[in-house]
Amino acid sequence: MKVLAIHYSQSGQLTQLMNNITKQMEDEQISVEHIVYTPQKKYPFPWSKEVFFDVMPDCVLNRGCEITAYELKDTKYDLILLGYQPWFLSPSIPTMGLLKNSKFKAVLKDTPVVTVIGGRNMWINSQKEVQIKIEEVGGKIIGNIPFYDKSQNLLSAISIMHWMFTGNKTKKWGIVPLPGVSEEDIKESSIFGVIIADYLKGNIKELQGAILNTHKIDVKWSIVFIEARAKKLFTFWAKLIERKGKTPQKRKQWLYFYRFYLIFALFIVSPIVLTIYAIIFRPFLLNKEKEEKIKILSV
């Protein structure tokens, strides 16, 4: 059994998750080839606010970037473990770069893929894009293991900005919950390695059921609600910024507007809309919500 485990990580969080999962697989005698790829253009970590928001249009419009050359030992694998992180509700620019990379597209063909996501808490839209790209070249996602911050959405938005802008995975003001995937979830990620190894030896098609049976993965209705609307609005903003921001000065100005819009939408509009929806509409839509959740969690 040959597995290709490939990812990019800025802080090392996704590397920890990938390593914990693959270590268990290697303990089960599965041969894993590890590739940590890098984009040709370096993205800073920690980020400056200007650069952070400046990547939004490229993320949302799925532009991708060139990937630094890498060598693969084989041309065919029994499974690809693709680790990635969402940026602005889309696959990160390096992830999209990899998915457009001809060497990677060649190994994806007719190969089962398990995606490992290391995000904040909004991965549904990006997973749809990743799935489209994989299927376009004849690959198939047979398992998805999203890791995310389980704290309240607004607190997690505050904490991730603190982490991204300082590089420190610490408590903002000493009180906001820690950012990103929790230490406990990172530690426990190894159980997924055991599950994948078992299924590689048996029936790989039923992998996702076993992943969900751990009861470690869930989607909150409020996140599904926000993500569905936010992606459309981000696409509108991305196109507007590209259209209006023809000079660096103008682009900077429009990115400023977007930044204020984002803070306003996240901290003022979304709590009001979610409350109204929860009181008036949600009680009548619980069955639809359940169906949608099953669809999101299946592959």
Ligand SMILES: Cc1cc2nc3c(=O)[nH]c(=O)nc-3n(C[C@H](O)[C@H](O)[C@H](O)COP(=O)(O)O)c2cc1C
């Ligand atoms: C520019 C940028 C945008 C991000 N947008 C999202 C997002 O839309 N949804 C999400 O769940 N996480 C988002 N994150 C968090 C990342 O998915 C990821 O968890 C974090 O950057 C740590 O990943 P690393 O392993 O590359 O360090 C964003 C991070 C960055 C840098």
